[in-house]
Amino acid sequence: xxxxxxxxxxxxxxxxxxxxxxxxxxxxxxxxxxxxxxxxxxxxxxxxxxxxxxxxxxxxxxxxxxxxxxxxxxxxxxxxxxxxxxxxxxxxxxxxxxxxxxxxxxxxxxxxxxxxxxxxxxxxxxxxxxxxxxxxxxxxxxxxxxxxxxxxxxxxxxxxxxxxxxxxxxxxxxxxxxxxxxxxxxxxxxxxxxxxxxxxxxxxxxxxxxxxxxxxxxxxxxxxxxxxxxxxxxxxxxxxxxxxxxxxxxxxxxxxxxxxxxxxxxxxxxxxxxxxxxxxxxxxxxxxxxxxxxxxxxxxxxxxxxxxxxxxxxxxxxxxxxxxxxxxxxxxxxxxxxxxxxxxxxxxxxxxxxxxxxxxxxxxxxxxxxxxxxxxxxxxxxxxxxxxxxxxxxxxxxxxxxxxxxxxxxxxxxxxxxxxxxxxxxxxxxxxxxxxxxxxxxxxxxxxxxxxxxxxxxxxxxxxxxxxxxx
Amino acid sequence: xxxxxxxxxxxxxxxxxxxxxxxxxxxxxxxxxxxxxxxxxxxxxxxxxxxxxxxxxxxxxxxxxxxxxxxxxxxxxxxxxxxxxxxxxxxxxxxxxxxxxxxxxxxxxxxxxxxxxxxxxxxxxxxxxxxxxxxxxxxxxxxxxxxxxxxxxxxxxxxxxxxxxxxxxxxxxxxxxxxxxxxxxxxxxxxxxxxxxxxxxxxxxxxxxxxxxxxxxxxxxxxxxxxxxxxxxxxxxxxxxxxxxxxxxxxxxxxxxxxxxxxxxxxxxxxxxxxxxxxxxxxxxxxxxxxxxxxxxxxxxxxxxxxxxxxxxxxxxxxxxxxxxxxxxxxxxxxxxxxxxxxxxxxxxxxxxxxxxxxxxxxxxxxxxxxxxxxxxxxxxxxxxxxxxxxxxxxxxxxxxxxxxxxxxxxxxxxxxxxxxxxxxxxxxxxxxxxxxxxxxxxxxxxxxxxxxxxxxxxxxxxxxxxx
Numbered sequence: 001x002x003x004x005x006x007x008x009x010x011x012x013x014x015x016x017x018x019x020x021x022x023x024x025x026x027x028x029x030x031x032x033x034x035x036x037x038x039x040x041x042x043x044x045x046x047x048x049x050x051x052x053x054x055x056x057x058x059x060x061x062x063x064x065x066x067x068x069x070x071x072x073x074x075x076x077x078x079x080x081x082x083x084x085x086x087x088x089x090x091x092x093x094x095x096x097x098x099x100x101x102x103x104x105x106x107x108x109x110x111x112x113x114x115x116x117x118x119x120x121x122x123x124x125x126x127x128x129x130x131x132x133x134x135x136x137x138x139x140x141x142x143x144x145x146x147x148x149x150x151x152x153x154x155x156x157x158x159x160x161x162x163x164x165x166x167x168x169x170x171x172x173x174x175x176x177x178x179x180x181x182x183x184x185x186x187x188x189x190x191x192x193x194x195x196x197x198x199x200x201x202x203x204x205x206x207x208x209x210x211x212x213x214x215x216x217x218x219x220x221x222x223x224x225x226x227x228x229x230x231x232x233x234x235x236x237x238x239x240x241x242x243x244x245x246x247x248x249x250x251x252x253x254x255x256x257x258x259x260x261x262x263x264x265x266x267x268x269x270x271x272x273x274x275x276x277x278x279x280x281x282x283x284x285x286x287x288x289x290x291x292x293x294x295x296x297x298x299x300x301x302x303x304x305x306x307x308x309x310x311x312x313x314x315x316x317x318x319x320x321x322x323x324x325x326x327x328x329x330x331x332x333x334x335x336x337x338x339x340x341x342x343x344x345x346x347x348x349x350x351x352x353x354x355x356x357x358x359x360x361x362x363x364x365x366x367x368x369x370x371x372x373x374x375x376x377x378x379x380x381x382x383x384x385x386x387x388x389x390x391x392x393x394x395x396x397x398x399x400x401x402x403x404x405x406x407x408x409x410x411x412x413x414x415x416x417x418x419x420x421x422x423x424x425x426x427x428x429x430x431x432x433x434x435x436x437x438x439x440x441x442x443x444x445x446x447x448x449x450x451x452x453x454x455x456x457x458x459x460x461x462x463x464x465x466x467x468x469x470x471x
Numbered sequence: 472x473x474x475x476x477x478x479x480x481x482x483x484x485x486x487x488x489x490x491x492x493x494x495x496x497x498x499x500x501x502x503x504x505x506x507x508x509x510x511x512x513x514x515x516x517x518x519x520x521x522x523x524x525x526x527x528x529x530x531x532x533x534x535x536x537x538x539x540x541x542x543x544x545x546x547x548x549x550x551x552x553x554x555x556x557x558x559x560x561x562x563x564x565x566x567x568x569x570x571x572x573x574x575x576x577x578x579x580x581x582x583x584x585x586x587x588x589x590x591x592x593x594x595x596x597x598x599x600x601x602x603x604x605x606x607x608x609x610x611x612x613x614x615x616x617x618x619x620x621x622x623x624x625x626x627x628x629x630x631x632x633x634x635x636x637x638x639x640x641x642x643x644x645x646x647x648x649x650x651x652x653x654x655x656x657x658x659x660x661x662x663x664x665x666x667x668x669x670x671x672x673x674x675x676x677x678x679x680x681x682x683x684x685x686x687x688x689x690x691x692x693x694x695x696x697x698x699x700x701x702x703x704x705x706x707x708x709x710x711x712x713x714x715x716x717x718x719x720x721x722x723x724x725x726x727x728x729x730x731x732x733x734x735x736x737x738x739x740x741x742x743x744x745x746x747x748x749x750x751x752x753x754x755x756x757x758x759x760x761x762x763x764x765x766x767x768x769x770x771x772x773x774x775x776x777x778x779x780x781x782x783x784x785x786x787x788x789x790x791x792x793x794x795x796x797x798x799x800x801x802x803x804x805x806x807x808x809x810x811x812x813x814x815x816x817x818x819x820x821x822x823x824x825x826x827x828x829x830x831x832x833x834x835x836x837x838x839x840x841x842x843x844x845x846x847x848x849x850x851x852x853x854x855x856x857x858x859x860x861x862x863x864x865x866x867x868x869x870x871x872x873x874x875x876x877x878x879x880x881x882x883x884x885x886x887x888x889x890x891x892x893x894x895x896x897x898x899x900x901x902x903x904x905x906x907x908x909x910x911x912x913x914x915x916x917x918x919x920x921x922x923x924x925x926x927x928x929x930x931x932x933x934x935x936x937x938x939x
Binding site: 355398399400401402403404405406408409410418420429430431448449450451452453 | 598600602643724752753755756766767768769771795833851852853854855856886887888889890
């Protein structure tokens with residue numbers, strides 16, 4: 001897995017075993033083969049990037065965030081600890097990178113895109129729209145692993161496309177993804193800046209700082225010296241501080257970017273640079289979030305799963321992991337292919353042609369790792385309005401003077417009633433169905449069952465309401 | 472009165488020999504071609520022309536009498552009109568399919584029907600649309616109404632103007648009522664079913680907890696038809712209710728269908744005058760005859776077992792229909808448009824529901840699983856959802872023996888009524904009940920103890936669809 005020198009050491013063997021185990025665990029959990037549906041959330045939820053962005057955007061810190069805590073601690077304790085010891089995507093990417101050993105680009109000339117993605121996403125998250133949270137490697141992995149369990153279609157293919165792109169990058173530019181592009185890697189770099197500060201508070205500042213620096217330098221530089229440029233995490237590890245200290249144009253030692261490690265992070269100039277970077281990244285993310293939201297507002301949003309956040313926040317919060325699409329027993333969740341504008345691309349929308357949202361089910365909320373779909377108790381879900389049914393009397397069989405009572409029977413909420421026409425009315429001259437506004441939650445049972453051809457005589461349109469009147 | 476006495480006496484004498492043939496030949500003139508039929512058939516045919524004085528004292532049975540303000544029906548011995556293996560009470564879609572299935576399975580079969588034709592609400596109620604013939608499977612559509620019902624639709628398709636929208640790529644055909652009656656007559660006759668029309672099943676004949684036949688009321692008075700197994704296809708569950716079987720009653724809208732004639736002479740411009748966004752639909756739905764449409768009327772919710780309700784609705788509905796058609800004539804300005812007919816039968820959607828050994832729920836039907844005792848498969852009204860298996864248990868009363876239910880009165884929950892009461896489901900549950908009754912009669916077992924694999928094999932052999 002690593003260079004020959006490294007692969008001989010017990011430590012690297014241990015590391016390989018740990019990463020292999022992490023990959024296997026991720027596959028098992030995300031593939032949904034366990035008789036435990038919550039397993040689907042585990043992989044994306046383990047990412048502190050997803051957890052942080054979701055917490056900022058939803059302004060809530062759920063129990064699900066606990067899943068990310070071990071990764072967070074690992075990243076704080078060991079520089080790029082998650083990349084080096086656990087990341088399943090990293091293992092695959094690195095292995096693919098070996099196909100073209102030594103052909104990698106000079107990574108130091110690449111900007112630390114991952115950190116900017118992180119900062120922009122968190123900035124957008126502060127405004128409710130975490131722009132690029134779907135670039136999280138664990139989210140992409142979960143999405144791709146779910147592919148065999150989804151209906152064939154463009155949405156399914158596109159859901160797996162980000163991981164495919166990462167793997168392609170891994171072959172073409174070994175190390176680039178992990179070292180420069182990955183937002184979770186970037187997050188670990190940023191967290192690494194905090195490590196000395198956290199440790200310093202508990203020990204004598206000077207001594208601890210020195211020890212820390214020495215040990216850090218040794219730990220990082222030894223493998224870095226042995227490894228080729230292509231071997232990944234090191235590429236990104238030391239980069240941010242150095243870059244912030246001197247600016248990217250001063251990267252005079254690109255071949256060994258890890259050399260300086262976190263050492264220079266203690267400098268006042270570096271701190272200012274970090275602050276500036278955070279300010280810029282977060283600010284840019286916020287601006288883009290506002291622009292995207294404004295741009296998306298014109299499009300008519302589709303019906304979203306029950307418990308989905310407000311449309312503006314939902315499209316950002318959704319990490320496109322595809323869990324809900326897989327979990328939905330009715331098969332009515334589909335990745336949106338642009339109907340709701342670019343902002344909502346691949347976010348789940350509800351399509352009632354295959355079924356309806358069952359009144360005994362809360363699966364989509366249970367498997368959502370990002371909080372885009374709230375975890376609702378069944379009683380809450382049954383009152384959560386996804387949309388509202390509207391009747392097209394021109395198409396309605398009953399209103400056309402024929403026999404039909406499909407929608408009234410189908411509605412689990414008794415929200416469709418049959419109304420007698422006004423005496424002598426020209427239209428409708430026959431009894432017709434009417435939706436009881438306070439009772440309808442937009443579950444789509446009526447639309448699915450309606451015997452007319454699509455678009456059906458009764459169909460669900462999005463509704464801004466949040467709760468049905470029923471108790 | 473006079474001729475009935477004569478005929479009954481005669482029939483008693485001849486009952487050992489060609490009784491069944493005699494009965495059917497009095498009802499169906501063509502049957503007189505059968506060799507044993509002419510002798511018994513001739514006297515009744517000529518009898519009505521004779522004037523026979525009846526002595527006032529020769530009452531056939533002690534009549535009901537007032538006693539202390541109560542009306543007392545004295546106990547009496549009922550003549551046995553007929554004895555058979557399988558007796559089907561009710562000649563609607565379900566009863567027709569049950570009778571043909573039982574007879575084809577080799578059982579001696581008789582059917583009693585209160586009106587003079589088969590088809591019930593399908594033909595007599597003019598509910599001409601056969602909904603839920605298909606369901607969604609593997610991205611395509613699968614026809615679930617097969618077997619006896621499917622054969623009936625096929626044969627209608629071979630007639631000129633017997634059926635429309637009946638093609639491999641179409642669902643939910645519409646039939647002509649007279650063509651349907653004709654084909655039903657032919658199929659019952661071909662199967663050798665003893666047909667007893669104008670006989671209203673009013674009571675079960677009980678032997679302990681077991682139903683052993685049905686008492687029918689007719690112009691000949693009360694008579695019994697004895698059978699090994701009775702299929703209650705009365706729609707209202709009249710037989711099992713009178714036998715004391717556990718059941719429930721549901722109120723539903725009761726309407727009345729009518730047909731319009733000469734609709735093809737109404738020009739587009741005249742249709743425009745009806746107003747509304749879709750004036751074409753105000754003239755009703757298409758039938759196999761281009762000049763005829765049928766128009767539904769939903770009506771208010773009412774008690775289908777209450778004569779007062781039924782009478783009021785008949786009068787109200789017929790007046791409303793008359794007025795509506797006159798208004799249509801005024802609006803269009805077309806005097807050719809006319810009220811062709813109002814259905815002879817009031818459109819009762821549901822009334823009694825059996826408490827069966829399996830209560831099939833709407834949720835079971837919409838998240839369908841195959842049952843080990845699947846005996847029929849329901850369709851989707853728009854052909855837009857999966858087929859849903861129907862278990863044998865919906866036909867079997869919880870305690871009562873000797874009887875199976877079929878048609879709209881089988882055991883379903885309130886929401887599934889809307890699917891189970893449709894003609895397609897009546898045809899398939901009727902088919903299953905008839906086949907099961909034939910097996911029970913042949914094996915001499917209770918209907919609930921029928922060997923289900925054998926029943927399913929018989930149904931499959933008779934062309935029924937039991938799922939993939």
